Amino acid sequence: MWKNQHLLAVAFCAGASSILGMGCELIATVDRSRIPGDEGVTNLCADGVQNGDETDVDCGGATCPQCANAKACTAADDCTSGFCADSVCCDTACDADCDACAADLKESGESGTCGPSKAESACGASTCSEGVETGRGTCDGESVECGPGAEKECETFACDPDENACFTECSEDSHCTLCHVCDAESGECELAPAGATGLGCEEGQACDGTGACKAANGEECTDAEPCATGNCVDGVCCDTGCDTACQACNIEGSVGTCSNVAAGGEDGADCSGANLCNGEGVCGLAPLEDCTTDEECASGNCLNSAGGAFVCDEFPEEQNDEEEEP
Numbered sequence: 001m002w003k004n005q006h007l008l009a010v011a012f013c014a015g016a017s018s019i020l021g022m023g024c025e026l027i028a029t030v031d032r033s034r035i036p037g038d039e040g041v042t043n044l045c046a047d048g049v050q051n052g053d054e055t056d057v058d059c060g061g062a063t064c065p066q067c068a069n070a071k072a073c074t075a076a077d078d079c080t081s082g083f084c085a086d087s088v089c090c091d092t093a094c095d096a097d098c099d100a101c102a103a104d105l106k107e108s109g110e111s112g113t114c115g116p117s118k119a120e121s122a123c124g125a126s127t128c129s130e131g132v133e134t135g136r137g138t139c140d141g142e143s144v145e146c147g148p149g150a151e152k153e154c155e156t157f158a159c160d161p162d163e164n165a166c167f168t169e170c171s172e173d174s175h176c177t178l179c180h181v182c183d184a185e186s187g188e189c190e191l192a193p194a195g196a197t198g199l200g201c202e203e204g205q206a207c208d209g210t211g212a213c214k215a216a217n218g219e220e221c222t223d224a225e226p227c228a229t230g231n232c233v234d235g236v237c238c239d240t241g242c243d244t245a246c247q248a249c250n251i252e253g254s255v256g257t258c259s260n261v262a263a264g265g266e267d268g269a270d271c272s273g274a275n276l277c278n279g280e281g282v283c284g285l286a287p288l289e290d291c292t293t294d295e296e297c298a299s300g301n302c303l304n305s306a307g308g309a310f311v312c313d314e315f316p317e318e319q320n321d322e323e324e325e326p
Contacts (some may be wrong), residue, residue, distance in 0.1 A: 016292045068252045070112030090114055095144035098139035107141040116142055124149065128159035131177050133166045156180050156189035173199060179207035195239055218256025233258070243272035246277035263298065264315050289316045 002309035005287035010176035045064035053061035056071040060078035079089035094114035114234035119141030135149035154166035194209030199212040201213035207230035214228040227237035238249035242258035263279030271283035284298030291302035
């Protein structure tokens with residue numbers, strides 16, 4: 001409405017007398033930019049200011065022209081080259097371990113041209129595997145290859161998968177290396193005792209007391225060397241030396257654990273023939289053998305026989321029943 005009134009006033013003044021000239025001059029010189037509906041339109045991509053979603057002055061973003069090399073960017077589409085590296089438009093992808101496109105990150109040269117990263121710049125990522133921590137590498141200022149990082153043994157600790165580094169204290173056994181257990185009070189990892197299972201050993205293996213895995217108790221053996229406990233008894237790895245008469249390590253139900261031979265049973269050359277085991281790890285005279293004291297008999301009883309001689313009694317019925325069970 002104001003714009004139309006202004007045009008009518010100008011038309012009227014064109015035919016008015018000189019008396020109205022002063023008023024017409026005032027009307028004709030009104031600032032048009034302040035009249036509603038007649039504002040000028042500003043081009044934000046040519047105003048010399050970084051505004052809107054521009055990534056640099058008058059370039060980049062969704063609406064302005066793409067930026068030349070060395071200008072700021074957030075994505076490849078912001079750049080005429082099609083490459084955005086280190087937040088500047090670059091002449092190449094510049095994505096090797098030890099190259100850079102921003103001047104403050106390069107060994108030399110201006111922004112916008114890819115070149116070697118500054119010497120001693122960190123590169124790559126730290127890793128930790130099989131008890132060895134490898135730190136980030138470094139650039140040499142000439143090559144685009146990442147130099148190897150320093151290695152460190154985790155020693156008694158395991159690798160922390162979340163940090164790609166060695167644990168430095170423990171709160172559970174999984175924080176410790178192979179065949180070590182956590183002392184939660186001190187936070188230190190200690191050697192597990194010989195025969196301990198799990199702790200990184202495979203099925204059928206156990207810790208040998210030195211931090212290695214060997215055959216677990218109950219596994220077949222011909223000599224002591226393969227056994228974690230260092231004991232091969234009765235053809236199996238055993239928890240102890242089990243070298244006492246009337247004890248064995250291959251008894252059904254407790255294979256691998258040194259156990260007493262059942263009452264009335266034999267123990268090879270150590271207790272057989274005229275002698276039998278008493279079920280408590282002691283060898284004694286078999287029933288009907290001549291005796292003088294109860295202690296001599298496997299049954300625990302030395303009785304006067306019908307003929308007047310003293311002989312060892314039979315085993316109690318409950319023991320005999322146990323022997324007869326399949």
